[in-house]
Amino acid sequence: MTILTLIPRPTAGFQAQTLENEVVLLHPIQNVIIYLNTSGALVWSLCNGKRSVAEIIELLVAVYPESEKDIRADVQHIVQELMGRGALTAA
Amino acid sequence: MPASKLSRRDALKVLAAASGAVALSHLPTSWGKPELQAGVLPAHAQTSMTHVLSAPFPPEEIDLGQSYCYDGIVIRFTAVITPPTAGISLQYSLNYTASGAPGSITVPSPTIGTVNTNGSGQATVDVTVLPDSPFFGTTGTLTVVWSFVNPADGTNTVSQSYDIEIGC
Known part of the structure; x- marks a missing residue:
């Protein structure tokens, strides 16, 4: 199984707060705060426990085709980061 | 359908x-x-989400094309909580003190009430002040004090004032 086949979803307990066009994820019990810029927030918002990482990439590539190469690398990286921080869980 | x-x-x-589910105001135009x-x-935020109340926007006069002398003047007050959260209940307490010809708050009634914040963390109340006499107008100061209904949401208060002068 590669990261592309994972179906990530937000970990229970995280609260998303939007500030301007950026998102702060808070987990009051785990005392964790995670700041995401707009692109990071966009990826987070697409992780709904139904789409695979590959499907998220394809969605973003369809909207930003000029950045396909970057998107393929960036999405995998940010999903891994969010999973590593406990904010995303593989469904 | 294959994603490709x-x-x-x-x-899009x-x-x-x-x-929209995380309330981003717009999609980025290019990928970053x-x-x-x-x-x-921080320790104080570990068990509950508290907010700070502020009033960064000046009171705004709402032009309804009305006659100030007969219909009154409408002033919009806006309070903002940080971090922005929808559904936080705020209390407003209104007072109009006339310094010249008298006037009264006719809307809202009663002058103490509650309103919930929207997705941007903003809550507004539109206040109508009507001269007691349409022939004399009114001059005075309209003040609103905002506070949290539930102390668990936040504890500070903020006030705003607007000077009213209706000559008739």
Whole structure:
């Protein structure tokens, strides 16, 4: 199984707060705060426990085709980061 | 349908819906590298989410094309909570002190009430002040004091004033 086949979803307990066009994820019990810029927030918002990482990439590539190469690398990286921080869980 | 067959239009719809769920005000026009910064919550925020109340916007006169002398003047007060959260109940307490010809708050009634914040963390109340006599107008100061209904949401208060002068 590669990261592309994972179906990530937000970990229970995280609260998303939007500030301007950026998102702060808070987990009051785990005392964790995670700041995401707009692109990071966009990826987070697409992780709904139904789409695979590959499907998220394809969605973003369809909207930003000029950045396909970057998107393929960036999405995998940010999903891994969010999973590593406990904010995303593989469904 | 395979994801690769998605049209840009369909993908935009999905992205718009998803970004709306976290209240992003707009989709980025171009792709930027996702950034993440992680930290530890300060002690006071670890057990509950508290907010800070402020009033960064000056009171705004709402022009309804009305006759000030007969219909009164409408002033909109806006309070903002940080971080922005929808559904936080705020209390407003209104007072009008006339310094010249008298007038009264006719809307809202009663002059103490509650309103919930929207997705941007903003709550507004439109206040109508009517001269007691349409022949004399009114001059005075309209003041609102905002506070949290539930102390668990936040504890500070903020006030705003607007000077009213209706000559008739």
